[in-house]
Amino acid sequence: MHLKYFILGALRFTVFAAVASPENPDFETVVRPILERNCVRCHNADKIKGGLRMDTHKLIMEGGDTADALVPGDPAASEILVRIHLRPIDEGVMPDEGRALEYSEVAILDAWVKAGAPWPKGATLTEKKPEPIKRVSLPEKPPESLSEAAEMVDDIIRRENVNEDIITTPTINDLTFLRRTTIDLIGRIPTMEEIREFESWSADRREKLVTKLIEHPRFADRWTVFFADMLRVRSDLPGGNQLLAYLNGSISSGKPYDELVRELISASGRANSNPAVGFILGDDAMPMELAAATSQVFLGIRMGCAMCHDHPFDDWQQREFYDFAAFFGKTKKVQSRQRGVIYTTEGNKMTVLWPPEDKAAAEDREAVRPRFPFKLTNAKETPEYLVRFEKSRELREKNLSSGDESASLDALLDAVEPTVGRPKDTVLEEAKKESELLNVHGDIYRASELRSKLAELITSPRNDFFSRAFVNRVWAELIGHGFVEPLDNFSPYVDLNHASTLDFLSQEFIASGYDFRSLVRMIVLTDTYSRTTLSAEIPITVRESSEKNFSAAPVRRMLGETLYDSIVVAGHLKDFKWPKGANNKEITREIRVPTGEYTMVENPTMMAEMPAKPKMRSDGYDLESSLQLDFNQIAKADDLAEIKAMREKSDEQIEADKMAAMQKESQQKVMKYTTETKTEIVDDNPRFNSAMRMASPAPPAHFLRVFGQPARDGLGEFRDPSSSLRQQLMMLNGRMTHEASRVGPLEPIHRVLKKDPEKAITYAYREILTRAPSDTEKSEARAILGRNPAQGLADLRWALLNSNEFRFLP
């Protein structure tokens, strides 16, 4: 049976083998396609760029205006080769329009010229356009439910895969499905209770489970991580934590994705009153940066390269980028003098000017008028999914106005633009009016017309880029591969894989009213989501092709946050599992003791010279801590109290405060400390929080960072899935895995072990790996438990927690 795959693989490999033959690449199969696809377009009888024609051997040997195009045997003397070796942003690089050559293609042409550039007699070249994207027909009738939509997705994928060399794997069993979906949707493995509950259900288990998980309180926590990665949310930036709390609240209340993005793009003000402004603050409200981020994050279009020059390997012109950036051209970040509060507001002057700074004198540069460079779909036709979209919007508005949904708050906030506090609350309304009268805060509440306009255009249901970019990300998060990769790089020059599936999913997403939960549900209910992974005997080419074509699941590792929380769940570390005093330890640590004397420090930087702050733990395990943010507290905190206080102050008082604040900046009264070493007995009863609500990103070298949490400081950065030495060390020797393995008297398995060690083995496997052990595993475990069952069980659990099966999704 497997022989067949080998043959298929070998067939595919023949082409490839010719490619890779270092000395003499075959002209017909390897060299010709590269030249025809990339060169002949501009060097033919109709278009003779640089005086060079490349359609016949004779003409190519005649060369172009300036140099010999091709010198057989000597790549360095061949102008073509010199040019294709330049970097995409270098002057004179070839091809100068369209897709840059792959490194492997350059290598082939190099080898070909070195081998004497053999050219079959009489061969002529003709331009070959890239093959149009393959599409299959979409279902004619709209699905009546999300599970029907999921079946349609599977059907489209099947039809798209007709001619591919792939293996379609079976779907996973129920327990595996429980583990996979629980990990994906709520960011941890299922608990024993959840396993039992799932097993007790009979019909429609899977749908029932998905419903439960999507409504689970942890669903919002887990997907906040996804949104925070996508939006590069950083707790250490102004408005960062508020933005995290806002995202969490938005997911939890089921805010439609388009509404969320409209708020993010158009928000003005300060983070406490309008947390959505964190997105604008994240890029320091700089127009160019925001334009690059907005196009890339929300539309999947990497326009950023056009900031400094026309896009080197895409069709964007620098001017188009400037037109787009002008939507942000009046936005300013301001730091208030009195209290250092940071907010955004709209200025009167357009700061985006053309030509670019380096290309014209200051007086010759003119304000740019904002223009949206992306095409919307035809406004005259209203396809069926847009009709459904309109309907879902009407329904939502009706529901909201009847006020029976908690999400109604958002709609109300929409009515008052920009948002401040909570309208309807008369006290707040009044405070808002008052604040507008105050000079110092007047600016804060100025809305951005330009950005509101932009937000409408970007989130328009007729803007295909918007829904596709997001669907691609969510799909890849759940399936393991995107339709386009990198996930934020849609371009005519990047392969779009399974275009019809993406079309369908995007349309259904729009039709649902951009409902995030519906999208997740639709994907998770497909058979595609439930595919098993391929076994070791399958040739790697077939495996990769199957994974890329969604007919087999790739192996995925848990997110760092999920791994962390799964260890906490598996090891019962959320609550104390030891009685008081069972973990008493004598510890010695350094503490700072105030001396009672004060000293004036001239500048906060002097603090660096003071003794370093003692660490939280004396044993070096800080890198596994999980201090949590309180999203509710952050979300509630608003600045009304402050506005009220400001209102009551006279101008003199405000001025006095200002002086005091300045004084404070340059001089600080600091208590003197001495460092003492203290020995004490502490009850080191382990307890860990969820990693989902930590300030993020975690500090460098923290467990989460080591397991791939991105720094979120650059566009186009994704989670690093690779393994590392440090990961292994933190798992092997970390405090968390150690404590999770120890069998605490207050956890259920302790009782099971006392009664029947045999049952404890099964219990451990089920609790940690969500499956029963095989007979071999059981007998091995029996040997491990041997003479000292408590210690043996800890060893078994430690190994299970450290195993690849635990950290990689089933």
Added chain:
Amino acid sequence: MNACKDYNITRRRMLQTFSASMLGMPISRLLAGSEASQGKAEHVILFWNSGGMSHLDTWDPKPGRKTQGEFNPIKTTVPGMEISEIFPQLAKQMHNASLIRSIAGTNGDHGRAQYELQTGFNQSPNILHPGFGSLVVHEREPLGHLPAFISISGQAARAGHLGQQCEAYYVGRPGEKDPYLAFPEGISHARGMQRLQILEKMNARLSGNLGASAMQASETALKDAVALMESPALKAFEIDEESPQTIARYGDTEFGRGALLARRLVEQGVRFVQVNRGGFDNHGNIFDAMRNHGATMDPGIASLLSDLKANGMLSKTLVVVLSEFGRTPRINDGGGRDHWARVFSALVAGGGTKGGTIIGASDPDGMEPAERPVAVPDLHATLAHALGIDLQKEVITPQGRPMRLIRKEATPIHELFA
């Protein structure tokens, strides 16, 4: 083979390596006339001073000028080379070290400047350039059993497009036990080894069924982790093995221990050690701050240089003291100096450099380069040259784009080398 622990050799990556190597040298290199650099350096110790260290109060004193500040210059072992009085011990080592006094920076903002000084490139979207440490371990084969790139007391720049495997191994506070390098408390060595046996069996069973490269990579990383835990080279981390006199000589401070640990690590073959120190952003009261910095840094760096010289390691160990920019010649009302990128200085020693050399000069007030301006990427070209790294080399990023390791226009400071 490079010193990055690459646990993700996918087929695609192998192909790239193959197609790149089958060509021998890419043509662009031939055209540029590859510089056949015979680097002598095998190791680098980078003292990274974060915050923007004043050039005027350290390597480039301006006696008699308004911009001088509180410190007087002192003579060094090199005639005509004077440095700030806050470095009395280093002054006796300057025949082993050189100064670059004409770095012409372009970024006055901490983030951007740190990025450029540590990577040699300016920030740009969709590409993260590797820090110099990552570049070195990517280009040189591993030596010894310890991770090839270690960052002490803080985080080094990231590995960017070279991948996480080229990132620094992190040591929080030098001299303190790293709990992740040994089995947890209460787990004896014998029991720990038994646990590992159980684990290996479990993993082998799974990867027998699934051929996923991700799992194989994870197993390789596990083997390496265990090898490191068992390695006698780990003793290098135990600073207390040194005599109390030695520890006192370096200064019994976090920095002093960091410098001492750096020496012990390169002795074990570590390619790149970065010792981080903050507190240089002295907008106020700079002279007290710098006096403290001097008292801490002087014994550490001076002892390191003299020890490396004594044990013969200096000739192959490049020591660099660097910051993201200098500080304003004008002293502000708060007795501080603000950000100044237009000219600043660095110290370079060992690794085939001459010692006792001054490269370039700033103008009389330390405002602008007066002689031989050195662009920031030239520093990276110089370090690469010292290590024999090909300046023209391009690598392919995970997104398939060719990227140079060193900026095209960068040239090494040849006068530094013997």
